[in-house]
Amino acid sequence: MNTVKVRNITIGEGRPKICVPIVGKTREEILKEAATFSALPVDVAEWRVDWYDDVFNTEEVLTTAKQLNEALGEIPVLFTFRTSKEGGEKEISPEQYAQLNKAVAESGYVDLVDVEAFTGDEIVTSIISHAHANGVKVIASNHDFAKTPEKDEIVRRLRKMQTLGADIPKIALMPTCKKDVLTLLEATLEMSEQYADRPIITMSMAGTGVVSRLTGETFGSALTFGAASKASAPGQIGVHELKQVLDIIHKSL
Numbered sequence: 001m002n003t004v005k006v007r008n009i010t011i012g013e014g015r016p017k018i019c020v021p022i023v024g025k026t027r028e029e030i031l032k033e034a035a036t037f038s039a040l041p042v043d044v045a046e047w048r049v050d051w052y053d054d055v056f057n058t059e060e061v062l063t064t065a066k067q068l069n070e071a072l073g074e075i076p077v078l079f080t081f082r083t084s085k086e087g088g089e090k091e092i093s094p095e096q097y098a099q100l101n102k103a104v105a106e107s108g109y110v111d112l113v114d115v116e117a118f119t120g121d122e123i124v125t126s127i128i129s130h131a132h133a134n135g136v137k138v139i140a141s142n143h144d145f146a147k148t149p150e151k152d153e154i155v156r157r158l159r160k161m162q163t164l165g166a167d168i169p170k171i172a173l174m175p176t177c178k179k180d181v182l183t184l185l186e187a188t189l190e191m192s193e194q195y196a197d198r199p200i201i202t203m204s205m206a207g208t209g210v211v212s213r214l215t216g217e218t219f220g221s222a223l224t225f226g227a228a229s230k231a232s233a234p235g236q237i238g239v240h241e242l243k244q245v246l247d248i249i250h251k252s253l
């Protein structure tokens, strides 16, 4: 199993890494939030740029990315534009989406970018190769905020992301019943043991799915999202409690 190293953080070995989203609307809010991270158990910071008021002004995005990078010191930054069709705040054309991700990857201010895997293969592979050429790792992602597909379909999507060349395939699904959480966990185990040659990230959302955000080390998910001041998706718990549970499970294994 290959691991993915960003700065001092190795994703895919030991305790699942904790990623904390930043959902500020202004540069000031974003930097204020980032300033709190050094006192928290944060392995990776996710800048959810779809929340940012100036997201369609690339120059402003790059200036904020630079300042965010400085404010976070050694904490790696994951840059994510979550589109409204996958549960994010704003719509964006595929061309603009590619242009933004490429500009940010080139800037050197971020360590990882999130690319929605079903944006179209050509655009996805072009963003991935551009990121790689600039030393930036890629998380391919897929979200369904309404339901959980069958296990085989979940595995198929994760394998597709691997084929597209993403460093880390990720999927977040909403359970409509308790069984859906088991389906997500089964798919995670099958993917991580049988098909993945790299770390993967999975989660079942909302209260019913919380258990899946805690058990990554057991079933094969390498990173989990926790909240500092404001969650970016249903089911994220506070980082302190999250770390405690992850440490308990880590010690037992």
Ligand SMILES: O=C1C[C@@](O)(C(=O)O)C[C@@H](O)[C@@H]1O
Residues within 6 Å of the ligand: 021, 046, 048, 080, 082, 114, 141, 143, 170, 172, 203, 205, 225, 232, 233, 234, 236
């Ligand atoms: O893809 C994900 C996962 C997520 O949706 C979650 O459920 O924790 C939160 C998002 O901020 C992130 O980009």
